[in-house]
Amino acid sequence: MTQHAAYDLAAEQALIGAALLAPNLMTDLAVTLAPSDFGRPAHAVLWEAMCAMHAAQIPTDPITVTAHLAETGDLGKVGGAPYLHTLVSQVPTAANAGHYAGIVAGHAKRRKVADLGNQLAQLATSGADPAEIVATGRALLDDADTGTGWSPLIPLGKGRHLPVFPADLLPAWLGDHVRAVAEFTQTPIDLAGSLALACLSTAAGGRAEVEVRGSWREPTNLYIVVVLPPGSRKSAVFAAMIPPIMAAEKTLIEKVMPVIIEAELTAKVTGKAAERAALAAASAEGAQRDTLIAEATAAAMNAEAVAVPAKPQLVADDVTSEKAQSILADQGGRLAVLSPEGGIFATIAGRYSGTPNLEVFLKGHAGDMLRVDRRSRDAEHVENPALTMGLAVQPEILRDIAQMPGFRGKGLLARILFAVPENTVGRRKVGADPVPEKVATCYAANLHALVLTLAEWTDPAVLPLTPEANEYVLEIERTVEPQLGPGGAWAHIVDWGSKYTGAVVRIAGLLHLAEHLRDGWGKPVEVETVQRADAIGEYYAAHALAAFDDMGADQHTRNARTILTWVERGAVTTFTKREVFRALKSSQLPTAGDFDPPLGVLEAHGYLRQLDIPAPKRTGGRPPSPTYLVHPDVHRPAATVHPLDTRRAA
Incomplete structure (x- = not known):
């Protein structure tokens, strides 16, 4: 555990996380530890609230504690709802709560001894000039303000230093186009990379499936959502990636x-x-x-x-659930929804009908039989529907869908591979080189060929795994399973994490077909392909943690992330409240007072330290704007270790 001279941050986090995870522990812990025993002020506030709730016989689970802190106005002081979920997710095991309590209590006793020593020292030198004592105290504070004595950062959610899409893991013809499109449009490579997988899914969905073992077969269709703000040139990337699909549809x-x-x-x-x-x-x-x-x-x-064949349709845009069902029935259960906007989520939630209709999108991912009722004819059954989604949505839409009825509870969000790339607006290169003609031509020809090769398959082609590939899939399962249990890194997104291995297998099937454009159906999937798919899966796992964290964050935490992004981009080491207000004033942060809660969140997480405010130069003058010092680690990108990296290292 991370050690600190004054307190043990990891022990405090593990203790509170254990109490949130197992509220019954509060009976013993509330007697053992007082709020003043915690070295981090945010933890003291949180523990005081939890003890008060326990005394009132109110359970101290994360949801109830979050609601209580929001009601008392203290939620921002402890770092917001995401920090509570961070505490829970980082608990190795709640069974060790007593051990963590001992560590916290031990540090509290040492701090009290240190305080007593300081008091004795002051008494021993009580004959000194008081002004000299004050000057010495200020000098010690100045030393701390220059960067020494900082506590470890408490992560502000999962959104910092996320990995970029690993385009080098794609087949060369696909990776080259992805990189060229990202360069020409000056957009995050994550968007073009994710759309590349969505295009492969459009070609192969419903036409091929990967046989893992026994009766376990994974279809090769994906749901992918990229989160980017307005003005990010999403449409330009779609325009560069989708045309070969539309050309194949025309053919x-x-x-x-x-x-x-x-x-x-x-x-x-x-x-x-x-x-x-x-x-x-x-x-x-x-x-x-x-x-x-x-x-x-x-x-x-x-x-x-007499059966009249339906006109082939590979792609739809902003389609209703009912229309998607009808198209799936006409197209043998195959359809892709590709759009640079996220309006389809509002449609699914019942924009027109007033009633959410998720069935087609749930069954269209799993491949479960779908019954389609027609007005003009008898009901039809789509035996194995295969729906693809490739969307680019704004952050506000991502937060909205988390609140839509059934989206989380019924499992739709668990089926989505999220990408939350860093926004490049404001740092884009003007006059970037266009996509080389040779690269674009190769991409168009190969994707077109893949669509036409698989289009004739009415029963899906079965892609077996080699024994080595199957063993690697077993190893993925062994690694993922502990992360899903109580205290595991994915405990709070167990619905998403439970589908991780299946998603990796699907990606492996798509990579295999993209590498063997005209005869992939006749070859087994090699272990090296599964390994590359797993690496891409790890990318999406890191981004899923960030996406779900953002969906659960309150507005103060989101505003804190906006300030932190401004600090990181500008390599800011010190700033005043007035400076950040002038730089980031917006509809979300319209007044100087609106900056106080998010700045408080950043202080609670250790990113900032407010310096002493000097007195105004003249009586009655306006006090100077508060000055903040930035933690030096903010400008040292952390090496993010994903829970699954241990397997790859081994």
């Missing part, structure tokens, strides 16, 4: 149109024949009537048997 339409026209003509002819036979039977009498009825029945059956 498929041209190929099937003669069949459609012939079927439509046949349907008309047989329909007319059935009508004439029915009229003849209706006007007949006697024995002839029975014969004509039999002939009319056969004609009607012939007309009904």
Whole structure:
């Protein structure tokens, strides 16, 4: 555990996290430790609240404690709701709470001894000039303000120093295009990289599946959502990535149109024949009537048997749930929703119908049978629907969908691979080189070929794993499982983490098909492909933690992240409140007073330290703007170790 001269930060975090995770522990812990025993002020405030709640027989679980602190106005002082979830997620095991309490109590006793020593020293030198004592005290504070004596940073959620999309793990023809598009549009490579996977999913979804072992087969369709603010050139990236899909759709339409026209003509002819036979039977009498009825029945059956193929459609945009169901039925259960906007989430939530309809998006990911009711014909069953989603949404939409009924509870958010890249607006290069023609042509030709190669598969092609690849998947499962339990790194996103291994297998299937464009269906998936898919999966795991953290954050925490981004981009080491107000004044932070809560959050997390405010130079003058010192580690990018990295290192 991380040690500190005055207190043990990790022990305090583990203790409070254990009490949040197992509220029954408060019976013993509240007697053992007082709020003053905690070295970090935010922890003292939090512990005082938890002890008061325990005394009032109120459970101290994270949700109840968050609500209590919000009601008392102390939530910002302790770092907001995300910090409480951070505490819970970092508990090795709640069973060791007594041990953590002993460490905290021991440090508290040592601080008291140190305080007593200071008092004795002051008494021993009580004959000194008081002004000299004050000057010495200020000198010690100045030494601390120059960067010494800082406590370790408390992470402000999971959003700092996230990994960038590993485009080098894609097949060369795909990775080259992703890098070139990101350079030309001056957008985060995460957007083009995620869209590349969505395009592969559009080509292969419903047409191929990976056989892991036994009856476990994973389809190859993905749900991917990239989170970027307005003005991030999302549409430009879509325009560079999607055209080969649309060109392939046009080719498929041209190929099937003669069949459609012939079927439509046949349907008309047989329909007319059935009508004439029915009229003849209706006007007949006697024995002839029975014969004509039999002939009319056969004609009607012939007309009904004529099937008119649907016009091929690979992609939809802002589609309703009902329309998506209808298209899936027409297209053999295959469809992609690709859009640079996130309006579809509001549509799913019931913008038009007033009732959320998630069924098609839940079953369309899992491949569970979907029943489609038609007004013009009998209900149809889509045996194995395969829906793809590739969306770019604004951060506000991400936060909104977290509050939409059923999105989390029914598992839709758990099916999404999130990317939360760093915004490049304000730092983009003007006049960037366009995508080289050779790179764009190769990308278009290969993606077009992949779509057409797989388009004819009515039953999905089965891609087996090699024994080595299957063993690697087993190792992924062994590594992930402990992260999902109480105290694990993914305990608070267990719904998402439970689908991690399946997502990696799906990505592996897509990489395999992209590497073997015309014969991938006849080859097993190699272990090296699964390893690269796992590395891409780790990228999405880090971003999922950030996305879910942001969805649960309060506004003060989000504003704190805005200030921290400004500090990091400008390499700011000291600043005044007036300076940050002038730089970041917005509709979210309209007044100087609105900066106090987020600055308090940053102080509580150890990112900032407010210096003493000197007295005004003249009586009645306005006091100087508060000055803040930035923790030196803010400008030292931390090496983020993902929970799964231990397997790869081994």
